[in-house]
Every structure is written in C-alpha cells, then in structure tokens.
Amino acid sequence: MLKKMSEYKYHSGIRLRIYPSHQQKRIIKKNAETARFIYNEMIACSKEIAAFGKLSIYIQGITERIQVLRERIKSVTSLKAHFLWMDDVDLDANMIANAKKNYAHAWKCYRCSETKNPPAFHRRTYALSYQTNPHYNRQRVSEATLTNGSAGFRDTSHVYVPKLGRIRCKGSRKILVHIFSMHSVRIGTMTVSRDACGGYFLSMQLASDEPFVTSLPKTGSAIGIDLNLKNFYMDSNGRCVNHPVYIQRTKRRVTRAQRILSRKARGCRRQHIPLRRGVRYQAQRRLVARLKQKIKRQRQDFLHVQAMDLIKNHETIVAEQLDISRLIQLRRCTKAIYEAGWRTFLDFLEYKAKRYRRIFVKVNPAYTTQRCSACGYILPTGQRLQLSDRQWQCPSCHVIHDRDRNAACNILQRGLATLSK
Ligand SMILES: [Zn+2]
Numbered sequence: 001m002l003k004k005m006s007e008y009k010y011h012s013g014i015r016l017r018i019y020p021s022h023q024q025k026r027i028i029k030k031n032a033e034t035a036r037f038i039y040n041e042m043i044a045c046s047k048e049i050a051a052f053g054k055l056s057i058y059i060q061g062i063t064e065r066i067q068v069l070r071e072r073i074k075s076v077t078s079l080k081a082h083f084l085w086m087d088d089v090d091l092d093a094n095m096i097a098n099a100k101k102n103y104a105h106a107w108k109c110y111r112c113s114e115t116k117n118p119p120a121f122h123r124r125t126y127a128l129s130y131q132t133n134p135h136y137n138r139q140r141v142s143e144a145t146l147t148n149g150s151a152g153f154r155d156t157s158h159v160y161v162p163k164l165g166r167i168r169c170k171g172s173r174k175i176l177v178h179i180f181s182m183h184s185v186r187i188g189t190m191t192v193s194r195d196a197c198g199g200y201f202l203s204m205q206l207a208s209d210e211p212f213v214t215s216l217p218k219t220g221s222a223i224g225i226d227l228n229l230k231n232f233y234m235d236s237n238g239r240c241v242n243h244p245v246y247i248q249r250t251k252r253r254v255t256r257a258q259r260i261l262s263r264k265a266r267g268c269r270r271q272h273i274p275l276r277r278g279v280r281y282q283a284q285r286r287l288v289a290r291l292k293q294k295i296k297r298q299r300q301d302f303l304h305v306q307a308m309d310l311i312k313n314h315e316t317i318v319a320e321q322l323d324i325s326r327l328i329q330l331r332r333c334t335k336a337i338y339e340a341g342w343r344t345f346l347d348f349l350e351y352k353a354k355r356y357r358r359i360f361v362k363v364n365p366a367y368t369t370q371r372c373s374a375c376g377y378i379l380p381t382g383q384r385l386q387l388s389d390r391q392w393q394c395p396s397c398h399v400i401h402d403r404d405r406n407a408a409c410n411i412l413q414r415g416l417a418t419l420s421k
Pocket of ligand 1: 372373374375376377394395396397398399
C-alpha cells in the first residue's frame with residue numbers, strides 16, 4: 001500500500017551535488033526561471049485584486065477583471081492559456097504545481113503570522129532553484145523506494161529527474177550507503193538548484209518507517225545553555241565554547257574581495273558596460289560568492305558539530321527562546337547576533353533532538369541574568385548587572401557567580417520546572 005509523505009514515521013533529507021550537461025543546465029535554468037515567473041505572476045494577480053478590493057465600487061469591467069485574475073491564480077490551464085510560451089516541452093509540470101504550492105504556502109505562513117510581511121516578489125539572483133517531485137505508480141509498485149518512482153535514484157551515483165534525465169551525483173557516502181540499506185524510503189519534494197558559484201545541487205525530502213539514525217545511549221544528564229555575545233555559549237557545568245577564529249579570517253578575505261568587486265563595478269560603469277557582461281566584474285563576483293560560501297560552510301560545520309556534541313552527551317537540553325527582533329532593537333549588537341547564527345543553532349538542536357529522541361526545551365529568557373541561581377533572589381532595578389559585569393555576588397546568599405554560568409543554571413532550572421509540570 002502506498003503511503004503519503006506525512007503518513008511515514010521518520011523524516012529526513014539529503015543534499016547531493018549533481019553534474020548536469022550543458023543541455024541539462026539550460027533546462028534547469030528555464031524551469032527555475034519559469035517557477036519564479038509563476039510565483040511572481042500570482043503575487044501580481046493577488047496585488048491587483050487587493051487594489052481593486054480597496055475601491056469598493058461596483059463596475060462591470062473590474063468584476064470581470066477580478067474573475068480573470070482569480071481564475072489565473074487557481075488553474076494552470078488558464079495561466080497557460082494566457083502565457084502561450086509555457087507550452088514548452090522542457091517545462092516540468094511538477095515544477096508548475098510546486099510553484100503554485102509555494103505561493104499558497106507563503107500566504108499560509110503570513111496568515112499564521114509566522115512571517116511579518118505578505119508574500120513578495122522573488123528577485124532575480126545569480127542563484128536558481130525549482131522544485132519537483134516523483135510519482136509512484138499504484139498499479140506497478142506496492143511500496144515506494146528510492147529507485148522505483150518517476151524521479152529518484154538510479155544507483156548510488158546517478159539520479160533521474162523529470163525532463164532532465166539521468167545525472168551523475170555525489171553525496172555523503174556514509175548516508176547514501178545507509179539509506180540504500182534501509183527497507184523502504186520514499187522521496188518527497190526534490191529541489192534542483194544552482195548556487196551563486198555555479199555549483200548544481202539536488203536536495204530530496206525522505207521519509208521512512210525505519211529510523212534514519214541509530215539511537216544514542218542514555219546519559220541521564222540535563223544541561224542549560226546561555227547564548228551570549230562574549231563567547232558562543234556557556235553551559236550550566238561551566239564549560240565555555242568560543243566563536244571559531246577561522247571564520248573571522250575568511251571574513252577578512254571577503255571584505256577585501258568585496259572592495260575589489262566594487263572597484264570593478266565602477267570600472268564597468270565608467271566604460272558603460274552592463275555588469276552582466278563585465279568579464280572582470282563577473283570573475284570577481286564569483287570569487288566573492290565562493291568566499292561567502294566558504295564562510296557559510298565553515299559556520300554550518302561549526303554549528304552542526306556543536307549541536308551534535310550537546311545532543312550526544314545530554315538527554316535534556318534547555319536553551320533560551322531567542323526573540324531576534326527584540327534583540328535587533330539593541331542596535332549595537334546587531335552584527336554580532338546575526339553572525340553568531342544562534343537561530344540556526346537552536347533550529348539544529350531542535351531537529352537533532354527530535355531525530356535522536358532527546359528532549360529540547362526553549363524557555364523565556366526574562367531575568368535569567370539578573371537572578372541568583374542558588375537562592376532565587378532577583379536583583380532590583382537599581383542594581384541590575386551591566387554587560388560589562390562578568391562576576392557578581394548575590395546580596396542575599398553571598399554566593400559569587402560567574403555571569404554566564406549563572407544564567408545557564410537559571411535556564412536549566414526553568415526548563416526542568418516546565419518539564420515537570
Ligand atoms: Zn543568592
């Protein structure tokens with residue numbers, strides 16, 4: 001019996017590097033640009049409808065126009081009837097369906113107030129991506145696997161994507177061998193993308209009834225972590241993890257490369273050459289993109305390693321809930337906050353905890369710094385700790401605290417309290 005993605009017990013994903021031919025690269029570009037076009041067209045339609053809605057007068061022509069726009073958002077046929085070039089054999093029908101789904105999802109996120117602004121146009125960038133998905137034939141297959149769908153793997157080093165055909169791929173050998181050894185794995189949405197450096201990738205959602213990872217041994221320990229600006233985080237056992245130095249080094253290289261890039265852009269402008277055709281500008285842009293990607297990878301690696309370290313050694317992990325929008329109001333910290341990647345770190349912890357069946361709790365960070373973790377005394381308004389106060393003594397029980405460790409202990413206590421409720 002074929003099951004939907006959501007009916008499976010375990011979910012995971014995989015990202016592969018793919019090596020398309022020139023012909024395939026052309027088709028990828030065409031599909032990605034069409035996906036963006038469809039999304040933007042639907043945004044444009046909804047904007048026009050919204051503008052008509054504000055008029056609140058009844059005019060025959062306007063009602064008809066709204067009807068046409070609504071129809072265009074709703075059905076692919078009327079979209080295709082309006083844009084005849086969409087009848088291209090290279091265009092993947094699943095790509096169109098997924099672009100429409102993404103548009104609907106963007107509105108859903110906005111209505112559930114997950115995002116602040118209503119869906120907006122997607123800009124044209126050097127990076128491209130579109131989504132597609134495999135179909136499993138009910139008559140022919142009884143259970144979905146990695147290889148028996150209309151798209152998916154052919155073997156561990158080749159994938160098949162609709163309209164593109166067979167492409168050589170490369171991914172983590174360890175993960176590939178593991179998922180191929182599993183009994184039944186279904187592939188969900190597939191994203192074909194090109195990054196700003198010109199590398200092509202394919203990521204897939206995977207689902208199975210078997211766990212994707214082997215369970216970790218029970219340790220019975222609980223830990224609280226305090227994210228702060230001075231170091232990356234401090235845990236309630238007093239262990240401190242610093243920001244990695246190597247990212248700073250790459251960052252210096254990026255700054256220099258970007259300075260050169262803007263010089264090349266000036267040169268293009270002086271000679272009236274569009275940036276897209278400036279050979280030296282483009283070469284430098286690729287260098288900047290490569291360096292930025294290096295930073296991204298270095299940071300992601302660091303965050304994965306740190307998150308995995310916590311998940312491996314502790315069964316319960318408590319962290320503070322980050323309200324970035326509030327923190328950003330404290331202007332001076334903005335850059336440090338963004339670069340620290342805390343949000344990503346907490347996201348990693350959350351999904352890893354779920355995957356390895358650990359407990360991860362986020363608690364309200366109010367007063368965690370100003371409260372004594374030994375006796376619960378909260379410093380009154382006049383005696384609040386400043387950012388520069390690293391150590392302090394509790395006026396009530398006279399215990400000397402390290403600022404960050406005390407905060408981590410408070411976070412842990414608060415987390416355990418919410419768990420025992
Ligand atoms: Zn105290």
